[in-house]
Amino acid sequence: MGQIELRQVRKAFGAVEVIKGVDLTIADNEFVIFVGPSGCGKSTLLRLISGLEEATDGAIVIDGEDVTGKPPAERELSMVFQSYALYPHKTVRENMGFALTVARMPKAEIAARVDRAADVLKLEALLDRRPKALSGGQRQRVAIGRAIVREPKAFLFDEPLSNLDAALRVEMRLEIAKLHRRLDATMVYVTHDQVEAMTLADKIVVLQAGRIEQVGAPIDLYMRPANLFVAQFIGSPKMNVADCQPAEGGLAFANGQAMSLPAADAAARKIGIRPEHINLAPPEESDVTGVIDVIEQLGSDTFVYVEVDKVGLFTVRLVGHVEMTEGEPAGLRFDRDHIHLFGADDRALAP
Amino acid sequence: MIYMVPAIVLVIPLYSVFSQLGLRNTLLGLLIVYPATTVPVALYMLQGYFRGLPPELEEAGLMDGLGRFGVIRKITLPLSLPALASVALYVFMIAWNEFLFAFMFLDDPGIFTLARGVVALDSSEVPRQNLMAGAVVATVPILMIFLWFERFLVQGLTAGSVKG
Ligand SMILES: Nc1ncnc2c1ncn2[C@@H]1O[C@H](COP(=O)(O)OP(=O)(O)O)[C@@H](O)[C@H]1O
Ligand SMILES: [Mg+2]
Numbered sequence A: 001m002g003q004i005e006l007r008q009v010r011k012a013f014g015a016v017e018v019i020k021g022v023d024l025t026i027a028d029n030e031f032v033i034f035v036g037p038s039g040c041g042k043s044t045l046l047r048l049i050s051g052l053e054e055a056t057d058g059a060i061v062i063d064g065e066d067v068t069g070k071p072p073a074e075r076e077l078s079m080v081f082q083s084y085a086l087y088p089h090k091t092v093r094e095n096m097g098f099a100l101t102v103a104r105m106p107k108a109e110i111a112a113r114v115d116r117a118a119d120v121l122k123l124e125a126l127l128d129r130r131p132k133a134l135s136g137g138q139r140q141r142v143a144i145g146r147a148i149v150r151e152p153k154a155f156l157f158d159e160p161l162s163n164l165d166a167a168l169r170v171e172m173r174l175e176i177a178k179l180h181r182r183l184d185a186t187m188v189y190v191t192h193d194q195v196e197a198m199t200l201a202d203k204i205v206v207l208q209a210g211r212i213e214q215v216g217a218p219i220d221l222y223m224r225p226a227n228l229f230v231a232q233f234i235g236s237p238k239m240n241v242a243d244c245q246p247a248e249g250g251l252a253f254a255n256g257q258a259m260s261l262p263a264a265d266a267a268a269r270k271i272g273i274r275p276e277h278i279n280l281a282p283p284e285e286s287d288v289t290g291v292i293d294v295i296e297q298l299g300s301d302t303f304v305y306v307e308v309d310k311v312g313l314f315t316v317r318l319v320g321h322v323e324m325t326e327g328e329p330a331g332l333r334f335d336r337d338h339i340h341l342f343g344a345d346d347r348a349l350a351p
Numbered sequence B: 001m002i003y004m005v006p007a008i009v010l011v012i013p014l015y016s017v018f019s020q021l022g023l024r025n026t027l028l029g030l031l032i033v034y035p036a037t038t039v040p041v042a043l044y045m046l047q048g049y050f051r052g053l054p055p056e057l058e059e060a061g062l063m064d065g066l067g068r069f070g071v072i073r074k075i076t077l078p079l080s081l082p083a084l085a086s087v088a089l090y091v092f093m094i095a096w097n098e099f100l101f102a103f104m105f106l107d108d109p110g111i112f113t114l115a116r117g118v119v120a121l122d123s124s125e126v127p128r129q130n131l132m133a134g135a136v137v138a139t140v141p142i143l144m145i146f147l148w149f150e151r152f153l154v155q156g157l158t159a160g161s162v163k164g
Helices: A042-050 A092-102 A107-120 A136-149 A166-183 A194-200 A218-223 A228-233 B007-021 B027-052 B055-063 B068-097 B100-105 B114-120 B128-152
Strands: A004-013 A016-026 A031-035 A057-062 A077-080 A154-158 A186-190 A203-208 A211-216 A240-243 A245-247 A250-252 A258-260 A270-273 A278-281 A288-297 A301-308 A312-319 A329-334 A339-342
Touching (some): A016 A042, A031 A042, A042 A077, A092 A107, A107 A136, A166 A186, A203 A228, A211 A218, A240 A312, B007 B100, B027 B068, B100 B114, B114 B128
Parallel strands (some): A031 A203, A077 A154, A154 A186
Antiparallel strands (some): A004 A057, A203 A211, A240 A270, A288 A329
């Protein structure tokens, strides 16, 4: 079991309100990821759930029990810290078993549980070492092991992979996904990494300045962002956005060019289009025309940055290796099925 | 803060107060003076160390089911052993070597501290070399304590706890 409910949770440090009324329900066994720009309150929200910070207002309910004022020890949650936070004076075995020792579990039972977790995380050979004799990836594994051994109601992760190098991060990401499937446990995970959020989450919570902007499945947020902030935050490279005005049978841009879009809402003030939904086209078929500014070859993809006079810079993502020349004119055609329109208040308009 | 003024400034008022309280020519008087002057120094030195401990370690302890006091007993104090040992040694040395208060307050040779006692030997009858020998012997206890404490003064006890 591990159902977590936040009801109008607020947190202020002194006079500064950091969490401004958050309502959220996390279902049992769900993998929920908090994303948002740095300083938006992701860690604070996680620490409020853990009990390391006390909410200024609102209620936190775990499995139907109000735990708002209770210390971390009574919440039965495990936390994996970004900096690992292993006890340096204890061996790996003692680190992993510490919570059980505190809970006065019989020694044999502790050893059995630690061995089982060590088996899952391939830590058997390291059990008698101290943390300082471990590599970064091994320390992260021990930190996760310490969380597993307790069989908590839910796991809380605060950017657990951000201190690892790129290759190890991919490996650990897969391992966390497997772990979630295997343990069938509730997980709440903070990251600013797009790929981690999109691949791991059942549900993504996008935060900005202490408020929830949108909650939904990764693909829903990608396909149907509720507002301009979410549209630009989810997806990499980020969505192109340009000012526009409704016109006869479509939209008009600031440079005088227009595109046909009969269904366009008359309230549309901004158009958003992802880099993968733009194609290069001959001038007569294109919606806007500009000049190629920069070309980035990634091998698997080619990013073309096209400067459209008075409208802005568009990023175009082409699959594979495409030969092109910087400085040449280019026509852009927007995929009609993937156009996002936003009103003057930056809210998304129904397509 | 007490070390910002010369000790002699404190001796005079303490002398008159202790005289009135009947504490002047007693070891109890020194037992009051020495902690009062060394504890602030010890706290000052230790607070820097406590602040330097990664807060995540204590938070990990809280998550693992410890209460506030449990965290101090099971995590903060074990990790602070090197600092506690060196501060203890330093404070002991201050008290052991203290001469001014002992010289001013104590009249009765029966309760002289070692530093005070060695000086009391300084007279024409006691040869110089015996006096020097006394001074050397006075350092022996500190030497012994240091050798025993050395095991706690391990370097980098917190290494490997946070970050990679
Ligand atoms: N203990 C604290 N005291 C004062 N301000 C804090 C404290 N913890 C966090 N903050 C502030 O709260 C805001 C959100 O912090 P945090 O939750 O760590 O952001 P994130 O994890 O999303 O980057 C930041 O502006 C930060 O400065
Ligand atoms: Mg953070």
